[in-house]
Amino acid sequence: MPEIIKTNLTNGNGVQKQRSTSFNEEENKISYESLQETSKYLTDRVKFTPKIGIICGSGMGGYWKAGSLADALEDKIEFPYEDIPHFPRSTVEGHVGKLVFGHLSGVPIVCMQGRFHYYEGYPLWKCAMPVRVMKLIGVDYLIATNAAGGLNPTYNIGDIMLVKDHINLMGFAGNNPLQGPNDDRFGIRFPPMNQAYDRQLMKDALQVAKDMGISDIVHEGVYTCLGGPNFETVAELKMLKMLGVDAVGMSTVHEVITARHCQMTVFTFSLITNCCVTDYDTYELPNHEEVMDVGKMRQGILKDFVKTVVLNISKKYVK
Numbered sequence: 001m002p003e004i005i006k007t008n009l010t011n012g013n014g015v016q017k018q019r020s021t022s023f024n025e026e027e028n029k030i031s032y033e034s035l036q037e038t039s040k041y042l043t044d045r046v047k048f049t050p051k052i053g054i055i056c057g058s059g060m061g062g063y064w065k066a067g068s069l070a071d072a073l074e075d076k077i078e079f080p081y082e083d084i085p086h087f088p089r090s091t092v093e094g095h096v097g098k099l100v101f102g103h104l105s106g107v108p109i110v111c112m113q114g115r116f117h118y119y120e121g122y123p124l125w126k127c128a129m130p131v132r133v134m135k136l137i138g139v140d141y142l143i144a145t146n147a148a149g150g151l152n153p154t155y156n157i158g159d160i161m162l163v164k165d166h167i168n169l170m171g172f173a174g175n176n177p178l179q180g181p182n183d184d185r186f187g188i189r190f191p192p193m194n195q196a197y198d199r200q201l202m203k204d205a206l207q208v209a210k211d212m213g214i215s216d217i218v219h220e221g222v223y224t225c226l227g228g229p230n231f232e233t234v235a236e237l238k239m240l241k242m243l244g245v246d247a248v249g250m251s252t253v254h255e256v257i258t259a260r261h262c263q264m265t266v267f268t269f270s271l272i273t274n275c276c277v278t279d280y281d282t283y284e285l286p287n288h289e290e291v292m293d294v295g296k297m298r299q300g301i302l303k304d305f306v307k308t309v310v311l312n313i314s315k316k317y318v319k
């Protein structure tokens, strides 16, 4: 039996939260059957089947407030993560910690208000396990959003970067959500990743941006995920720039790998919440408050953008 320890965590505001973790997380890996229990708990309580799942990035999960995406959700059914069997807990400020089912412009969706990050102490497979739960519920299309630092010098704070590819740096170091025995019921042992981000959904989203008159703030770029929780050094950022990274964050890549493993179609975008500092004479310090403020500032545009992308997926692709 793995030894269980109690850990004190802070949510970024100095508020202490307690969570149990296991020393041997691999042994503790959640089985297909356990995830079926999780999905059954949810489907027993929700009378519609969402085909589209959304993961809200930092500061973007404030969608429950007036004028927000969650505000636009109808027939909402909310599940705090602590009530869902086998689900991890959110510990980061700006990540509410609820799974919300509802209709967006009449389209049934499920939305994660709060995701799990490696730096919270969860292994990558656990950070990404809600994606598998979504799959078991019936979700075929994943819209993963995140807050990220802009490395591309043409990006401004508040811009949107459609993710066309990623560099799995944590994977380079041997850390991957698919590590361990492969369960073929989810997907194959060696999934390809060269079509990770659906080209057609990206083209459609560019058209949505054009129709909304926001093409000037929308880009296509390459995202990378670092382990965090510290922001990057100048030397690290210079290296990432040389590698061809346009935006850097601490999430999403493991979710996308897990989603592609189980044949979900993926659309991802980053909200550029800060411009990465790549010289030693700039004294601005990146911080999580700014990240959340920009999320809030862009809430209205993101709501309209996501609503239209969802409607488009539903009309054009969902069977």
Ligand SMILES: O=P(O)(O)O[C@H]1O[C@H](CO)[C@@H](O)[C@H]1O
Binding pocket: 056, 057, 058, 059, 092, 115, 117, 145, 146, 147, 148, 228, 249, 250, 251, 252, 287, 288, 291
């Ligand atoms: O990727 P999301 O969850 O949007 O959050 C981003 O913002 C936080 C840093 O401010 C980090 O967690 C980073 O990954």
